[in-house]
Amino acid sequence: MKERLEVLYSEKEIEEKVKELAKIIDEDYKDRPLHLICILKGAVMFMCELAKRLKNPNVTMDFMAVSSYGDATESSGIVRIVKDLDEPLEGKNVLLVEDIVDTGRTLSHLTKLLGERNPTSLEICTLLDKPERRECEVKVKYKGFLIPDIFIVGYGIDYQQRYRGLPYLAGIHFEE
Template structure:
């Protein structure tokens, strides 16, 4: 009986995967890394004489982008992490932001760069940035790998943007759909969302 249930679950999973085909490549790994290099130089230039930066990576989607970016910012960099989400297992934002894991670093009078995978509605980052501002950092900016302005429901704008994308459900290079597709070494989308 247990094996029949397991086999049935595998068939359902395979069927779901077939119904969610991956679209064309929007940005290659090489393009993403080149953009990280450009933005890393710009961030370093903007911080000029500063010698320390705290990078707050939004988990889980921004990890791959953060590692590319940090390698391109030639200064003493400390890493911290936060989990803030309004998606869950859906392809659309619920509008309710929850912080599941908070930053551990003391941000008072520090230079803080929040690294995000994608800015969609802007709700999550608007909420997160307000929470971080309460800790009185000296410098607080956001660097997102992807920006989807067509979905914006707030006035939020990232300070540094890797690429702008159309209204597609983006996957790959850390971005997922229900924890799948994160490992794709490029940015794509679900065709079923197209």
């Protein structure tokens, strides 16, 4: 099967969107401590770029790895925690940073799990939102781009561990 990429958002467009999100987050949190949690692996580039643009000097970060896709293009529906957080969340303003909100299953599971750890606040920031595919209701406070129901690669997002390093976002089309 042959793969064809269609650029959806350029490196420049992504950079502008990340700056815009950082500005809004800075306004909301001012100088209050903010704990970013990156959902690995797909959100790592987004979170790093976002963190670099936040002016808040009280930003900390942690990483969590979950799996619901494996090598497939469809979520299995089973959310597995591959790497849990290194630090407790009690009393922290937490911002979950995700690459894409698709069915919402992963974030629904994570917000319940992390909410039980008593953070002061728990919000979600995603670079990409695919509302057409939503199966679970999740409240996403900070959204980058709304995208159609296509499989996306680039800027940290992969297909079978490939294409993560692309500096842009593309739809991947499979042709015979």
